[in-house]
Amino acid sequence: MMVLECECGNRTGLFATGDRDEHGREFIELEDDDRFGFEIGEDSVVFRCSFCGYKYRLKQYAPFE
Ligand SMILES: [Zn+2]
Numbered sequence: 001m002m003v004l005e006c007e008c009g010n011r012t013g014l015f016a017t018g019d020r021d022e023h024g025r026e027f028i029e030l031e032d033d034d035r036f037g038f039e040i041g042e043d044s045v046v047f048r049c050s051f052c053g054y055k056y057r058l059k060q061y062a063p064f065e
Contacts, residue, residue, distance in 0.1 A: 001013040001014065001015050001016070001031070002014040002028070004030075004036055004047065006036075006049040006051065006052065006054055006056075007052075007054065008049060008051055008052040008054070009051075010035055010036070010049050010050070010051040010052070011035070012030055012031045012032040012035040012036050013030075013031035013032075014028045014029070014030060014031065015028060015029060015031050016028055017029055034050060035049075035050055035051065036048065036049060036050060037050060043059060043060045044057050044058055044059045044060060045057070045058045046058075
């Protein structure tokens with residue numbers, strides 16, 4: 001499991017569902033979506049902490065080979 005943690009101490013896990021896409025990439029889901037939400041934009045993913053409202057933006061720099 002991967003863990004997502006905000007500066008305020010709020011944390012949740014991202015767990016693997018066991019399902020994979022056609023490229024063998026496994027789908028993950030938020031363990032507790034009351035703690036964090038996320039939005040997928042054109043070139044980034046934004047995670048929002050539901051406790052303090054802080055937002056983290058993960059930008060895409062380059063596609064995977
Ligand atoms: Zn927070």
